[in-house]
Amino acid sequence: MNSITLKTFASFVILVLFQVFIFNQMNLFGYINPMLYVLFLVNYRFDRNQTLFIFIGFLLGFFIDLMSQTGGAHTIASLSVSFLRPIIIRNAFGITAELPKSFQSDPRIINKAVFLLFFILLHHLIYFVVVYFSWDAFSLILKSTSLTAFFSLLLVVIISSLFKPTK
Amino acid sequence: MQRIINALVQFRNPILYFFLLGFSLLFLSSRSSFHQNKIGELGFYFSSGLYKFSNSINQYFDLKEKNRILHQENTQLKALALKKNAPFLYDPYLGNPKRFPFKIRNVNVIKNSLLNQRNYIIIDKGTEDGVQTEVGVITSNGVLGIVKSVSKKYASVISILHQDLKINVRFKHSNAFGSLVWKGKGPTEFSVEDIVSSAQLQLGDTIVTGGMSSYFPYGIPLGTITHIENDSNSGYYIMTAELFENPSQVYAAYVIENKFKGEIDFLNKEAKP
Structure with a gap:
């Protein structure tokens, strides 16, 4: 086990625990629970095996669902987002440019912001669509998605800026 | 075999994704009864469409039988409707005042023609089903x-x-009566004869059967008047009528049998010198 795998594994465990025991209990303004665990899916290296990544995304959501006694919404959202990540990367960083090896190592700030925004919005949209699962709650889904995505984005930016990019 | 494995390897990501998605949907529906209901509703939505489709096909094959049943039901309703038309003979306090001695059977037309000047029709019931000669259809x-x-x-x-x-025939809003004759023109174009010109009539009046013959009860609607001409020489109207239904395109019909026809015929014969 090399150090990168170890770090990845450690961040997986830590993020799941943080998400379940801290961020899922926050209830900001009554109903906003920011989702920090998206950070793991963002930071996972871009040049790794995509199949393994889909499986890890599935496991991440699955553990959070299991431990926080919710349905399968986290599982479906994080699984779908890990499946769609290459498409988001291609759209955010451009097809012609050389693809970055990981999120943190890339210097282009605007591209990174676009990537982060789309990634988190898509994840939250899928999550809330699965949670409400009804056409009647359309406006409610949009409202929850935008508000929670804002706080998640804020948290992800703050937390990732605390740690220096690994070389 | 190699190709299948190659395809599996090539599309391993979508395959894995959809497999895990199916698993998580199962997980979702087993953990939350709300989502279970919602997914059930979705399945019901699709299956109800399928059921509707198969039902419409089944109904199509049932149509012949359904037609037979409807025809039979219509026969009974027809009898009730004609009975309602029958004229009052005496005051209703004295019991059922309407005399309706008709019996109705449903038949199907199996051969029809309109090209001759004297046309005949064949129907699919005979003596075995109780149809007699000299009854109306x-x-x-x-x-x-x-x-x-x-x-x-x-x-x-x-x-x-x-x-x-x-x-x-007679008119719905006037008691003048006459007779309806085909002149060999169109299949719905008839002329109405023997109506005295003193009767008050208008274009568009409805013609109904008169009930004077022993064949048909009073009040079966036939058609409307499309042309009136007052012929001052003869003292009769010259009239054209348009039938409601083209008799050459009929499939379902009813034989209507007067139970007292024998009596009436006997009296008619006696009255003649």
Whole structure:
């Protein structure tokens, strides 16, 4: 086990625990629970095996669902987002440019912001669509998605800026 | 085999994704009864569409039987409707005042024609089903003809499209009566004869059967007047009427049999010198 795998594994465990025991209990303004665990899916290296990544995304959501006694919404959202990540990367960083090896190592700030925004919005949209699962709650889904995505984005930016990019 | 494995390897990401998605949907529905209901509703939405489709196909194959049942039901309703039309003979306090001695059977037309000047129709019931000669045949919107001869399973009918057949008619809003004759033009174009010009009539008046003959009860609607001409020489109207229904395109019909026809015929014979 090399150090990168170890770090990845450690961040997986830590993020799941943080998400379940801290961020899922926050209830900001009554109903906003920011989702920090998206950070793991963002930071996972871009040049790794995509199949393994889909499986890890599935496991991440699955553990959070299991431990926080919710349905399968986290599982479906994080699984779908890990499946769609290459498409988001291609759209955010451009097809012609050389693809970055990981999120943190890339210097282009605007591209990174676009990537982060789309990634988190898509994840939250899928999550809330699965949670409400009804056409009647359309406006409610949009409202929850935008508000929670804002706080998640804020948290992800703050937390990732605390740690220096690994070389 | 190699190709299948290659395809599996090539599409391993979508395959894995959809497999895990299916698993998480199962997980979702097992953990949350709300989502279980919602997913069930979705399945019901699709399956109900399928059921509707298969039902419409099944109904199509049932149509013949359904038609038979409807025809039978219509026969009973027809009898009730005609009975309601029958004129009051005496005050209703004295019991059922309407005399309606008619019996109705449903038949199907199996051969029809309109090209001759004297047309005949064949229907699919005969003596075995109780059809006799000299009884009337009506349709849902008019009169078809009079039974001429009967075999065991079939009967031939003098069509209303026959130049020698005269049908006793009267008007819905006037008591003037006359007879309806086909002149060999269009299949719905008839002339109405023997109506005295003192009667008050208008274009568009409805013609109904008169009830004077023993064949048809009073009040079967036949058609409307499309042309009136007052012929001052003869003292009779010259009139054209348009039938509600084209008699050459009828499939379902009813044989209407007067139980007292023998008595009436006997009296008619006696009255003649």
